[in-house]
Amino acid sequence: MKQYDYLIVGAGLFGATFAHQAKKRGKKCLVIDKRFHAGGNIYCKEEEGINVHYYGAHIFHTNDRDIWEFVNSFVEFNRYTNSPLANYKGKLYNLxxxxxxxxxxxxxxxxxxxxxxxxxxxxxxxxxxxxxxxxxxxxxxxxxxxxxxxxxxxxxxxxxxxxxxxxxxxKRLPVRYTFDNNYFNDKYQGIPIGGYNKLTEGLLAGIDVQLNTNFFDDVEHFKSLAEKIVYTGPLDEYYNYQFGELEYRSLRFEHKRLETPNFQGNAVVNYNEREIPYTRIIEHKHFEFGTQPHTIITYEYPATWEKGMEPYYPLNDDKNSKRFKQYQELSEKESNVIFGGRLAEYRYYDMHQVIGSALVKAKRELGD
Known part of the structure; x- marks a missing residue:
C-alpha cells in the first residue's frame, strides 16, 4: 500500500482542482511544485495591500455557471470588467x-x-x-x-x-458595432477579492503540498509514493525530449513601485508600436479598485523561449503539432499517469478552461 493515492506534479489550477476533487472523494494526495509558491501563473504577490499579478494580468471570465459558482465557493469575485486601452504613438484607442x-x-x-x-x-x-x-x-x-x-x-x-x-x-477578430469596451463576451467576469492566492488556498486546503520540489530530481522516488500520478508539466520533459523540444513564446516582467496613487487610470494599457519593446503596462491596483497612496506597475515584455524559461504560449505550427502528437501517442499508453493542463496538453487555456478540463478528468477518474 503506497502512502498516497495521487501524486500531483504541479500546483497550478489543473493540479489544485484535481487534488480538491480527489480529496472530496476521500483520496489522499501529495501536490509538488518546483516553484516557491502554489498557484502556477495565477500567483499574486501581496505588496502593501496591492495584489500583484506576478505572471501577467489574469482576468477570470466564463459562460459556464457551474464553474463560476465553483470558483466563488472558495473566494468571492468582484465586478471587474476587462476594458484595455491601446496606445499607438501617444493616442489611445479602446479595445x-x-x-x-x-x-x-x-x-x-x-x-x-x-x-x-x-x-x-x-x-x-x-x-x-x-x-x-x-x-x-x-x-x-x-x-x-x-x-x-x-x-x-x-x-x-x-x-x-x-x-x-x-x-x-x-481566424477572426472581434468587431463590434456598439459602444461596448468589455473585452469579453462571457456572462461572468471578475477578479477574486483579495487576489488569486485565496482561490489556490481554498482548492488546496487540507492537502499535503511540497514547494521547491522538482519531480525530475528523483522521478523514481516520487513515483514510489503514490498509486497514480497526475502530471501537469511540459509533456516533452516527461519523455526526456526524445522527439525534440516543443517550442513556446515566453514573457519577461518588470515590476515597479511608484509613489503616485494612479499611474495610467486603467489596469491594462497595450503599447502597439513595434519600436516600444514591451507589449503592455499593467497597473494592478485597478483590478480590485484600490485606493492606496502608491501604485505598482508591471512592464510585460515578450521573449524568445529557451529551455529553463517559463513557457507561456505554445507555437502550434505544423512542426510542433506533429511533435506533440508523437508525445501524445506515448502518453495515451500510460495506465497510471493522468496528463492535464496547458503544458501537458500543449495548448493555450484560459483559466475557466483549465478548471473545466480538471473537473472532467477528475470525474472520469473518480466518478461522481
Missing amino acids: PFNMNTFYQLWGVTTPEEAQQKINEQIASLNIGEPQNLEEQALKLVGTDIYEKLIKGYTEKQWGRKATELPAFII
Missing part, C-alpha cells in the same frame, strides 16, 4: 474594436459609417485566400485597424513579421 475605437480612428458616429469605412478598405486590397497573418487581418478589418492596432503588437508578441506568421493565428 476590443468597437464604436468607440472607430470614432477615435475616423470620427464616425454610426455603425453604418463604421461598417462602410471598413468594407471600403477591405475591398481596395483585393486579397484572395490569405497566405499569412497580415493578409488574414487585413481581409478582416482593413488597413487602419491593422496598421495601428494589430501589426506592431502581434510582431512583438510572436517575434516574427506578420507576413511570416500563419494566417490561422487570427
Whole structure:
C-alpha cells in the first residue's frame, strides 16, 4: 500500500482542482511544485495591500455557471470588467474594436459609417485566400485597424513579421458595432477579492503540498509514493525530449513601485508600436479598485523561449503539432499517469478552461 493515492506534479489550477476533487472523494494526495509558491501563473504577490499579478494580468471570465459558482465557493469575485486601452504613438484607442475605437480612428458616429469605412478598405486590397497573418487581418478589418492596432503588437508578441506568421493565428477578430469596451463576451467576469492566492488556498486546503520540489530530481522516488500520478508539466520533459523540444513564446516582467496613487487610470494599457519593446503596462491596483497612496506597475515584455524559461504560449505550427502528437501517442499508453493542463496538453487555456478540463478528468477518474 503506497502512502498516497495521487501524486500531483504541479500546483497550478489543473493540479489544485484535481487534488480538491480527489480529496472530496476521500483520496489522499501529495501536490509538488518546483516553484516557491502554489498557484502556477495565477500567483499574486501581496505588496502593501496591492495584489500583484506576478505572471501577467489574469482576468477570470466564463459562460459556464457551474464553474463560476465553483470558483466563488472558495473566494468571492468582484465586478471587474476587462476594458484595455491601446496606445499607438501617444493616442489611445479602446479595445476590443468597437464604436468607440472607430470614432477615435475616423470620427464616425454610426455603425453604418463604421461598417462602410471598413468594407471600403477591405475591398481596395483585393486579397484572395490569405497566405499569412497580415493578409488574414487585413481581409478582416482593413488597413487602419491593422496598421495601428494589430501589426506592431502581434510582431512583438510572436517575434516574427506578420507576413511570416500563419494566417490561422487570427481566424477572426472581434468587431463590434456598439459602444461596448468589455473585452469579453462571457456572462461572468471578475477578479477574486483579495487576489488569486485565496482561490489556490481554498482548492488546496487540507492537502499535503511540497514547494521547491522538482519531480525530475528523483522521478523514481516520487513515483514510489503514490498509486497514480497526475502530471501537469511540459509533456516533452516527461519523455526526456526524445522527439525534440516543443517550442513556446515566453514573457519577461518588470515590476515597479511608484509613489503616485494612479499611474495610467486603467489596469491594462497595450503599447502597439513595434519600436516600444514591451507589449503592455499593467497597473494592478485597478483590478480590485484600490485606493492606496502608491501604485505598482508591471512592464510585460515578450521573449524568445529557451529551455529553463517559463513557457507561456505554445507555437502550434505544423512542426510542433506533429511533435506533440508523437508525445501524445506515448502518453495515451500510460495506465497510471493522468496528463492535464496547458503544458501537458500543449495548448493555450484560459483559466475557466483549465478548471473545466480538471473537473472532467477528475470525474472520469473518480466518478461522481
